[in-house]
Amino acid sequence: MKILFMGTPDFAVFSLSSLIDSNHKVAAVVTQPDKPKGRGYHLLPPPVKVYAEEKGIPVYQPMSLKGEEFESLLRDIAPDVIVVVAYGKILPKNVLDYPRFGCINVHGSLLPEYRGAAPMQRAIIDGKKFTGITTMYMADGIDTGDMLLKSEIRIEDNDNFEDIHDKLGLCGAELIVKTLDALEKDGIERIPQDEAQATYAAKITKEDCLIDFSLSARRVHDLIRGLSPIPLALTHTPDGKLLKIWKAETSSLSASGKNFGEVISLDDGIHVACGDGSVKLLGVLPEGKSKMSASDYIRGRKLNIGDILK
RNA sequence: CGCGGAGUAGAGCAGCCUGGUAGCUCGUCGGGCUCAUAACCCGGAGGCCGUGAGGUUCAAAUCCCACCUCCGCAA
Numbered sequence: 001m002k003i004l005f006m007g008t009p010d011f012a013v014f015s016l017s018s019l020i021d022s023n024h025k026v027a028a029v030v031t032q033p034d035k036p037k038g039r040g041y042h043l044l045p046p047p048v049k050v051y052a053e054e055k056g057i058p059v060y061q062p063m064s065l066k067g068e069e070f071e072s073l074l075r076d077i078a079p080d081v082i083v084v085v086a087y088g089k090i091l092p093k094n095v096l097d098y099p100r101f102g103c104i105n106v107h108g109s110l111l112p113e114y115r116g117a118a119p120m121q122r123a124i125i126d127g128k129k130f131t132g133i134t135t136m137y138m139a140d141g142i143d144t145g146d147m148l149l150k151s152e153i154r155i156e157d158n159d160n161f162e163d164i165h166d167k168l169g170l171c172g173a174e175l176i177v178k179t180l181d182a183l184e185k186d187g188i189e190r191i192p193q194d195e196a197q198a199t200y201a202a203k204i205t206k207e208d209c210l211i212d213f214s215l216s217a218r219r220v221h222d223l224i225r226g227l228s229p230i231p232l233a234l235t236h237t238p239d240g241k242l243l244k245i246w247k248a249e250t251s252s253l254s255a256s257g258k259n260f261g262e263v264i265s266l267d268d269g270i271h272v273a274c275g276d277g278s279v280k281l282l283g284v285l286p287e288g289k290s291k292m293s294a295s296d297y298i299r300g301r302k303l304n305i306g307d308i309l310k
Numbered sequence: 311c312g313c314g315g316a317g318u319a320g321a322g323c324a325g326c327c328u329g330g331u332a333g334c335u336c337g338u339c340g341g342g343c344u345c346a347u348a349a350c351c352c353g354g355a356g357g358c359c360g361u362g363a364g365g366u367u368c369a370a371a372u373c374c375c376a377c378c379u380c381c382g383c384a385a
Contacts, residue, residue, distance in 0.1 A: 035385080036312090036385070037385065038385085039312095039381085039382090039383090039384095040311090040312080041311095041312060041384095041385075242382080242383085244382090285381095285382080286382090287314095287315075287382060287383085288314075288315035288316065288381065288382050288383090289315080289316075289322095289381065289382075290316095290380075290381050290382085291381095292321085292322070293321090293322090295321095295322085295336085296321060296322045296323095296336090297322070298322085298335090299321075299322045299323070299334095299335050299336055300322045300323040300324090300334095300335080301322090301323070301324085301334080301335070302322090302323085
């Protein structure tokens with residue numbers, strides 16, 4: 001099939017790559033415009049653009065998908081199918097209706113659970129044991145369209161967002177090719193989503209990142225790994241400084257009689273009392289510094305037993 | 311010109327404001343104690359204090375200037 005690929009971040013590169021290597025043809029790539037990012041606001045191209053250019057595929061970065069301009073681009077490319085992976089904008093109806101085989105989305109969850117922007121992070125934060133990839137037809141509404149194929153993976157106890165991101169990236173790369181192959185050959189049964197089962201995985205906000213030590217140690221740990229290595233769960237030291245956590249594990253130390261967030265031991269990590277049990281922080285990122293191990297951080301004499309993190 | 315922090319021994323930091331012998335917690339090496347040890351005791355090695363044949367000064371890690379590099383926030 002002749003594909004128009006639409007995607008933006010690293011996660012989309014997995015799928016783009018496998019489509020390029022497949023029997024289908026990626027005719028063009030549409031991605032978000034370069035945006036000022038990072039320190040100093042330098043203009044940075046999205047990963048999909050960088051990759052597509054390496055592969056010599058034409059890249060388009062329209063400001064808007066509405067209107068005549070994009071529609072004429074569509075006609076020029078004349079794709080059989082549009083594959084969308086984390087593109088970052090809503091596709092207007094005329095675009096959805098254009099390709100013969102429709103617009104197909106690669107979504108990082110087992111729909112109808114975790115529709116929305118942050119399915120992988122939310123699944124980990126919620127302590128789920130499984131997640132996966134769903135390929136689906138795009139429709140009005142966010143991730144509400146009919147489902148095509150699914151692929152499930154296990155979330156291991158210590159998997160963080162990066163682990164799941166990479167696993168699902170590969171998983172999605174495989175599944176999208178399978179989906180197109182099957183569609184072209186025999187077709188696939190469309191499975192409507194059960195609205196009653198649907199949940200929504202909203203974008204991660206600053207508030208989501210703040211660790212609530214009154215939760216159980218298990219849930220604190222889930223939050224930390226669900227947000228690592230980006231954007232990272234955070235707390236504050238007694239001097240009011242930001243302290244981000246990139247690695248932790250549940251600890252066997254008892255927290256009874258301690259305040260939530262109280263540092264109860266600095267042995268081999270920062271043990272912090274939670275609502276139920278305690279967690280051992282192993283990797284931290286102090287404000288203005290780079291990532292370091294908790295033991296290095298402790299060596300700089302930044303924390304004492306009895307200090308409260310909040 | 312988005313805002314801000316930091317570059318001192320292999321690691322994490324202090325010292326800088328109020329210039330004048332380079333310090334802490336670890337690691338490492340050697341020795342001791344111990345049935346033994348990641349524990350404890352003693353001792354040692356390891357630093358052009360980011361760069362500048364820069365500026366000020368009798369004297370600069372410390373004050374001034376320029377540059378380089380790294381990082382946090384914000385997007």
